[in-house]
Amino acid sequence: VPKTKSAPFDILSSISEMALGLNELSPSKIQKYSCFKLFKPFITEPPKPEMFGPSKIILQPLSSAIFTVWSVELASNKVNFVYSDTTNNSVFVSTDHGLDQFYLNNTGQIVKVRSFLDENSSNRFSSNFVWSVVKTSENTFYVGTLGGGLNKLEINKNSYKITPVYVNGEKVMQDVESMLADKNGNLWLAGNSLVKYHINTNQFTYYDVNDGLQGNSFKIGAAYQSKDGKLFFGGINGINYFHSDSIKSITN
Secondary structure, three states, X not given: OOOOOOHHHHHXXXXXXXXXXEEEXXXXXXXXXXXXXXXXXXXXXXXXXXXXXXXXXXXXXXXXXXXXXXXXXXXOOOEEEEEEEOOOOEEEEEEOOEEEEEEEOOXXXXXXXXXXXXXXXXXXXXOOOEEEEEEEEOOEEEEEEEOOEEEEEEEOOOOEEEEEOEEOOEEOOOEOOEEEEXXXXXXXXXXXXXXXXXXXXXXXXXXXXXXXOOOOOEEEEXXXXXXXXXXXXXXXXXXXXXXXXXOOOOOO
């Protein structure tokens, strides 16, 4: 965050110096607002508790350099991933203890909070350590976890359903460290290998170093999709990138 003499940026600079990191959503517009930023928890106590705290959502309007800060209750102060659902004016925040969804009004204020964490219910994620969130249809999301693999999340107005994804009784991947959807509606999961999950047929294809990957281990959150649909995944030995249509299976 640049340091300037203007008060808003001084505040952000102070926060960022004490924070573990910064997650920033893509600049996709939610109504008039272009970007949501959420800070990870503070390493030390903030100097002014009445102004700062471990759970803050910072909102920047497209036409202004002034940031608005709202205090929110998160499932945990350890934030892993932030996903902006521009269709429903909401923001998903995944943590090491569940997933929260914040609904916004036309001015960007939080009007409703939904938490997908009920440890006493069978309708829950296969692991509370939530990471990636990908939307595949109007009301359907896929949520990757560490330790619990992939989950399907179906959201209705007043209810939701969580279904762990199994193929022939097996998890698609134990630790989903990053995830992207290609233009054909398939999911690509990265962790201790690269996996293509065919949603329509509930099948998956594994790829490893023998298929030309930089290695069998990919890094948490190191994934990106370009405007032309090219997928990028970062690992311990570099980056793999490709168009999903260019990957052809060979049957022996």
